[in-house]
Amino acid sequence: MPKSRSKIKKTILTPHAAIIGLTDEIDLSICCSNRNCPSHWHDRLTEKLKTLQQSKSKTSPSLVAKTKSIANYKLTYPDILSQLFRIQQSDETDNQEVYSMPIAKSVILEKHNDFSKQVETMLNDSTYSFMKNNLNSQIQYRLIPLVADIFSDQMDRMETATPLKINLLRINHLHLKAYLRLKIISVPIWNRSAVHVIVQDENCHCLHLAIYNWSHIIDTRQIRTLKYIQERLSHLLPMNSYVVLLDPWLKKCRDGDISLRCESPNTHLLLIDFEERCSTSHRTNVEQLRQIGNLCYQVDDNLSAIRYYTFGLKQLDDEQEKELASKGQSIGPKTDEREQHRIRLLSNRCACYLRERHAALALADTGILLAFNELTHILELPKATTGKLLFRCLSAHLYLGLFDKVEGLLKSHKFGVGLSGGENLTTMAILERELIRLRDENTKGRYDLQGMLHKQITNKSPLMFIDLPNHHAECHRNDLFEVRASEELTKNGYPNGSYGVYALKNLDVGTLLVAEQPFASIDHRTIGEEYSHKLNYWNENSTIEYCCSETLRLLNEIEKQLLIGNDTWTTFEKIKSMQPIRRWLAENVKDDLSKQQEENETSSNLPENYEEILSEKKQWRKPFSKRLPPPLPYVPWRVLFETQQQNPYKSQSTLGWYSLGSMFNHSCLPNCTWYLIGDYLFIYVCSTNVRQGDELTISYCPLWISSVNERSTYLERFNIRSCQCSLCTYDRLDLIEYEKDLKKFSNIRALARQKNLSNFNRFVYLQQLHEHYEYLTNRYSNRAVGFVNEFIDLESINQYFQIDSAENEIKEYLNHRQDSFLDRFSHVCRLTLPQISNPILLFGTQIQLLIHHLEHFYSSDYKQWNRLLVYLYEIYTFKCHSVSNDMPTTLKDYKELFTNLTHTQSFFSRTFYKG
Ligand SMILES: C[S@@+](CC[C@H](N)C(=O)[O-])C[C@H]1O[C@@H](n2cnc3c(N)ncnc32)[C@H](O)[C@@H]1O
Incomplete structure (x- = not known):
């Protein structure tokens, strides 16, 4: 029996973890499990706006001041803004006159038309590459919401905000705690850096509004067609629609133009009549909404697709409610047609959630479906549709690691009937196979690494319908290690909250510790291509870095994950575990505490519960495993960029945020090794010396940098001031002499590499170099x-010698060295010293070099090379080539394997390419 409406609402607000457990019991009529979904916005917003308008005039300014009092201590949004970005208005203060005489509407609109024509020509010019878009100010003002209910946060801000009019705005001023209610009076224009539109307030004063960073429209993974973007924009911001702009900012541009700017549309811009427009315009037909959603899905604009499917679902609910109200009856059996619409919409939305890696939401949607009258309606659908739906449902379970449940469902009668016949039999077979594979990965750590690598080569775009074969189970062997505060780091002056990973038992070489998918990842192969942005953030000290749209996408991805997902708490825990954010939090709280203390010393009337508040705040600084810091409404871009800068897990093509992986500290002589395949991070034990209680470490830098000074410089980017590992300690014993000896080597090397040197002279230098x-x-x-x-x-x-013209003596010398290369190389890598037995010493560059030499000389000593390669293969793949034990024997296979492995480790390959 369906549950009551109030109960449904409760279920909607339940974290998805609860929903997973409840899939069979979930009410049939839930339309949307996401409380941020725009379908909930409109009513709440209109209601709020009405009450705000009424109460605004009564609100006394002292109310705002009160929120700052100690008793009501809270890091408020403007506090964070000013503390973090220390909003510098010094160069702007001379230009803060009130915009009292707005420009005439006709002038602004005419300018907008001209601009539109310019943009059209510009966008048709395909040679356009880098764009200047003032990203530094965008970064300053853009904030990423970390709270699930962004809507209510925006509403909270509006509670204390003042309604403004255009003619009251001050130029070059960020009007914190204020908002503008605006009407769109022009066609929106997108010029790659921002969306431009003309708006007017209730006094009919007009302004140009530039909206930056509206990335989910302009830069969703695959959307590249201008036509699509323009269409989407005109649907989101059509003429005569209304928006609310929070914290408006009126800016005088360099060319003298004055315009409103919105840097963070997701937090500052509210499309207040969006939903109403969707449901009252010509698109009232549920089927049409589904089709628009399908179009969005086809270009991978999954967020928009989710939005349209949700509108469709809401419409079905509304219809049903109206029907009920008119008949005055309780909810009776639903019409078949409506239910079939609902099934399709839910099934499609589920596919979008899966693509966006929101398996929990996908599961919630399929959960609702499965509860439909024992699948009666579903089974009445065409077989292919039913098959897709059930496949999605099982995929969602598999993504979440609910293997037993999948097994149960596959065996159940319902699924048997649903997946029987035709193509569905193949689907069934895929699911059965994938279930075994994923369970094996998850429980036994048996990953087919070679298979994964090959897939990576052959399957460039992993955006398949539902991506199960590219999905891998995560494996966190928590019984083998623990994450706890690192005494070593604290002793060396690092903050108290610095963590490390420690072995809970003796560990063998090759033990898999972590197989983790990043919380968010980007593919940054496109740096330097068309969509790159100039990022001025690091420009303060004259270094300019380019940040491609992919980097911005990483941030968007994070934003998306946080906004769309119901599991924000888990995500948040993950984000909080990231070092810079935690540090920032600690500093922020510390600063705030000392500020408060100062204030209190001068103030005679402390609040009654002052001690209590103080001790609560001090709690925040305790290690996060004991108590997590309180949720912060926003994490600014700056912090995110810092985190990304310090991320050691970068490959040539992927960059991701790994919550557990980021807990491993660095050592120049690590006992663990890591690599990325796709965006999966694997961390293995690589040293036989790991004993219970040892810290487990990885290397953030190439191990073969001999100079300790060079390594230190390299490590600075990871905020490692002075590496305390045994290698650095040894190298520093006689630092001046040691660096001098290395310098001497590089000097002779430079001489030996000179161009136009005779064979004889080069030979002399070579001998000196050997010595x-x-x-x-x-x-x-x-x-x-x-x-x-x-x-x-x-x-x-x-290779610098002219072998043809070389004297016999030189030729002989070179040939002799070539023959014994392998022995000497093994020795250099300490392969022959059992007491060190650190296979990581053979990583990356060496392997590429080996392969390189192998190609040239393998005929002379094929067997020896092959033995070494088999050995290396075992080191790299450990015991994990589970699917087949068929060891590749040809050089070609080895080359591909090692090249890919090394390519996944950008540090190594970068060194190689530089060399
Ligand atoms: C990926 S995090 C590792 C986990 C970190 N200790 C934490 O508590 O979040 C990298 C940061 O840890 C610290 N760190 C890691 N290895 C270190 C080392 N060998 N010496 C000093 N600091 C280190 C640095 O502050 C660095 O920025």
């Missing part, structure tokens, strides 16, 4: 890693 290399290896023989870089440099000098 010096021998000296280095003897003098620093206790060093755990040999001089790998130097060795490789030394060997590469051979």
Whole structure:
């Protein structure tokens, strides 16, 4: 029996974890499980606006001041803004006159038309590449909401905000705690950096409004067609629609133009009549809404698609309610047609959620479906539709690791009937196979790494219908390690909340510790291409970096995950575990505490519960495993960029945020190794020396940088001031002499590589270089890693000789060295020293070099090379090539495998390419 409406609302607000457990019991008439969904906005907003308008005049200014009092202590939105960005208005203060005489409407509109024509020509010019879009100010003002209910947060802000009119705005001023209610009076124009539109207030004063960062319209993964963007925009911001702009900012541009700017539309812009327009315009037909949703889905604009499907669902609900009201009866059996519409809409929305990796929401949608009268309606649909729906349902379960449930469902009669016949049999077979694979990965850590790599090569675009074969189970072996505060780091001056990962038992080489998918990831192969942005954020110290739209997309992805998902708490925990954010939080709270304390010292009347408040605030600074800091409404871009800068897990093509992976500290002699396949991060034990209680470490930098100074510079980007690992400690023992010896090597190397040198002179330098290399290896023989870089440099000098014209003596010398290359190389890598037995020493560049040499010389000693490669293969893939034990035997296979593995580790490959 269906439940009452009030109960439904309760279910909607329940975290998805509860929904998962309730899939069979969920009410049939829930239209939307996402409380941020625009379908809930309109009513709440209109209601709120009405009460606000009435109460505004009565609100006394002292109310705002009161919110700052200690008793009501809270990091408010403007506080955060000013604390974080220290809004600098110094250069703007001379220009803060009131915009009392707005420009005539006709002038503004005419300008807008001209601009539209210019933009059209510009966008047709395909050579356009970098764009200047003032990203530094965007970053300053753009905030990423971390709360699930962005709507109510916006409403909270409006509670204390003042309604403004255009002629009351001050120029070059951010009007915190104020809002403008505006009507759109022009066609929106998109010029790649912003959406431009003309707006007017209730006094008919007009202004140009530039909306930046509206990325979910303009930069969703695959949307690249101008036509599509324009269509979407004219639907979102049509003429005569209304918007509310929070914290308006009136800016005088360099060319003297004055315009409103919105840098963070998701938090500052409310499309107040959007839903109403959707439901009262010609698109009243549910079927039409579904089709628009399908169009969005086809171009991978999944968020928009979700929105349209949700409107459709809401419409079905409204119709049903109206029907009920008119008949005055309780909810009776629903008409078949309506139910079939509902099933299709839910099924399509579920597909969007799956694509966006919101498996929990997808599951909630299918959960509702499964509850439909024992699938009667579903089974009446065409077989293909039923098949898709059930496939989506099971995929959602698999994504969430609910393997037993999938097994149960596959065996159940309902699913048997639903998936029987025709293509559905294949679907069934896929699901059965994937179930075994994913369960194996999850419980036994048996990943087919080679298979994953090959898929990565062959399958460039993983945006399939439902991406099960590219989906892998996550594996966190929490019984093997724990994450706790690191005493070593704290001793060395790092903040108290610095963490590390520690072994809970003795661990064998090859033990898989973590297989983790990032919380969000981007594919940043497109840097430098058409959609790149100039990012001025790092420009303060004269370094300019380019940040491609993919980086912005990472941020959007995060925003999306937070906004759309019901599991914001889990996500939030993940984000909070990220170092810079935690540090920022700690500092913020600390600053605020000391400020409050100062204030209190001067103030005679402390609040009664002052001690209590203070101790509560101090709690925030405790390690997060004991108590998480309180939720912050926003995390600013700046913090996100910092986090990203310090992210060691970058590959040539992917960059992701890994909540558990980011807990591993660095060591130049690590006992764990990591690599990325696709966007999955794998961390394995790579040293036999791991004992219970040892810290588990990875390397953030290439291991073969011999110079400790160079390594330190490299590590600075990860906020590591002075690495305390045993290698750095050893190298620093006699630092001046050590660096001098290395310098001498590079000086002779430069001489030996000179152009236009005779064979004889080069040979002299080569001999000197050998001598010096021998000296280095003897003098620093206790060093755990040999001089790998130097060795490789030394060997590469051979190619500078003109072999044809070389004297016999030189030829012989070079040939002799070539023959014994492998032995010496193994020695340099300490492969032969069992007490070190650190396979990571053979990572990356060395392997590429080996392969390179192998291609040239394999005929001379094929067996030896092959033995080494088999050994390396085992190191790389550990015991995980589960699907087949068929070890590749051809050089071609090895080359592909190692090249890809090394390519996943950008640091190594970058060093290689530089070299
Ligand atoms: C990916 S996080 C590792 C986890 C981190 N300790 C935490 O508590 O979140 C990287 C940060 O840890 C610290 N760190 C990691 N390895 C270090 C090392 N060998 N020496 C000093 N600091 C280190 C640095 O502050 C660095 O920015």
